[in-house]
Amino acid sequence: MSYKVEEVNGCTKKFIFSFDNLDLSEQIKVALKEKQKSVNIKGFRKGKAPLAMVEKLYRPQVESDALNSFVQKEFFAAVDKENVRVVGYPSFQNVDYKDGESVSFDALVETFPEIELKDYSKLSFSKDKVEVTDQDVEDVKKNYLAPRAEMKELEDEKAKLAKGHHAVFNFEGEKEDGEKPENMKGEEYLLEIGSGQFIPGFEDGMIGMTKGEKKTLELTFPDSYHVEELKDAKVKFHVELLEIKEQVLPEFTDELAKEMGFESIADFQEKTKANLTQQKERQSQEKLNQEILEKLIEENSFEVPQAMVAQQENFLKQDLANNLKAQGFTEEMLSEYFSKWTEDLTTKATFQVKSGLILDFLAKKYEVEATDADFDAKIEESAKLSGLSAEQVKEFYGKDEKMKGNLMYAIREEKTFEKLAADLKIK
Incomplete structure (x- = not known):
């Protein structure tokens, strides 16, 4: 094997191959005989055309296939010998083949970067304190009771509309040129103020209005509005308030708590506080983890394979596209959106790739692995938070190997952060 390897950058290598006295005639002859068995040539039965005629018609194609096969075989043999972790597919360049004499070519390929982190033991971070208040529990209770609530009109005719009230109103939008589009009108529309x-x-602008009052609101549509012609458009909304309603929740009793899946009011309060504590603890930990990764990336500069960034960017775009479609975005709106925010998506994808490489490096350093016991523990935790049984959650992940794989990867990351935190200064 005749080749040499050049470093293009921290995650790109060039393999330069040169073979003298190379003769592919035997491989070409074998390939032609295989081709002879399958070709249909006018005047001959399938597989019975003379080899000379097959060679005349197909030699360039067969020769090209034989050369490509040789090039790829030599490249991957070199990759194995050099123990290179390849990302994506190589780009073959400068291929020069002289029939029966020699061949030379270059192979440009991206590789996983070799990461070495600077000493991080002196880095310090602050973790948000977790506190669950009585109001937090009360808010959860209101969410449980909301579907059973009654909407009642305020009896006081002089009552002023405020946040939390539900307004029943008519409205009509008027553009600067006086046009009043049908899609900017509404009658007896119900809206929670502050939503x-x-x-x-x-x-x-509606806050403070009283029943029967009419008002004109002069507003400007945001530049990110999904309708192109209304972006940054100045508009007047003529509003008439018909009714002010408030949501009246039912009394929370032990019987109602049981209907919601709890044993009593006390059981609801205890479990809700425990779940909220766990949720806030996770949010606090995720915020801390993000800050740690941002600092490690800031402190340790290294290049990342563009193939990995492109793959992650495509994943982000697909995920975002699905969410936007659910909100009513058309293909044209999606195209415009991604055209505007491409740079942000690339930046986010690059950060995520760098984060993944750093965490993989740390997991190996700390010898962290996700075990079946870790998986079972995470299932139990998810079951408590979701209100489902552990068997139901386990069945969900058991149906999709990709979902289970993602969970195992998340567990490995979580355990890695735990090991890393012990070597950092965290308040």
Whole structure:
């Protein structure tokens, strides 16, 4: 084997091959005989055409196939010998083949970068304190009771609309040129004030109105609005408030708690506080983990394979596209959206690739692996948070190997962060 390896950058290598006295005639002859068995040539039965005629018609193709096969075989043999971790597929360049004499070619390939982290033992971080208040538990209770709530109109005719109230109103939008599009009108529309369903300024502008009052709101659509012609458009909304309603929740009793899957009010409060504590602890930990990764990436500069970044970017785009389609985005709107935010997606994908490589390096350093016992423990934890049984959660992951693989990867990362935290200064 005749080759040499050049470092292009931290994650790209060039293999330079040169073979003298190379004769592929035997491989070409064998390939032609195989081709002879399958070709249909006018005037001959399948597989019975003379070899000379097959060679005349197909030699360039067969010769090209034989050369490609040789090139790939030599490249991957070199990769194995050099113990190179390849990312993606190589780019073959400068292929020069002289029939019966020699062949030379270059193979440019991306590789996993060799990562060495600087001493991180002196890095310090602060973790958010986790606290669950009575109001937090009360908010969860309201969410449970909301589907059973009654909507009642306020009896006080002079009552002013406030956040949390539900307004029943008519509205009509008017563009700067005086046009009043049908898609900017509504009658007896029900809206929770403060929910953020309308464009910025609309709901705030209605606050303080009384029943029967009419008002004109002068607003500007945001530049990120999904309808192209309304981006940054100035508009007047003529609003008439018909009713002010409030949500009246039922009394929370032990019987109602049982209907919701709890033993009593006390059981609801105890379990809700425990779940909220666990959720906030996870959020606090995820925030800390993000800050740690950002610092490690800032402190340790290294290049990453563009093939990995492109793959991660495609994953992010697909995931985001699915979410936006669920919100009513068309293909045209998606194309415009991604055109505008491509740079942000690339930046995010690059960060995620770097984070994954650093965590993989640390997992190997700390000899961390995700075990079946870890998997079972995570299933139990998920079951408690979701309200499902452990068997149901386990069955869910058992149906999809990819989902289970992602969970095992997340467990490995979680255990890696635990090991890493012991070597950092965390307040």
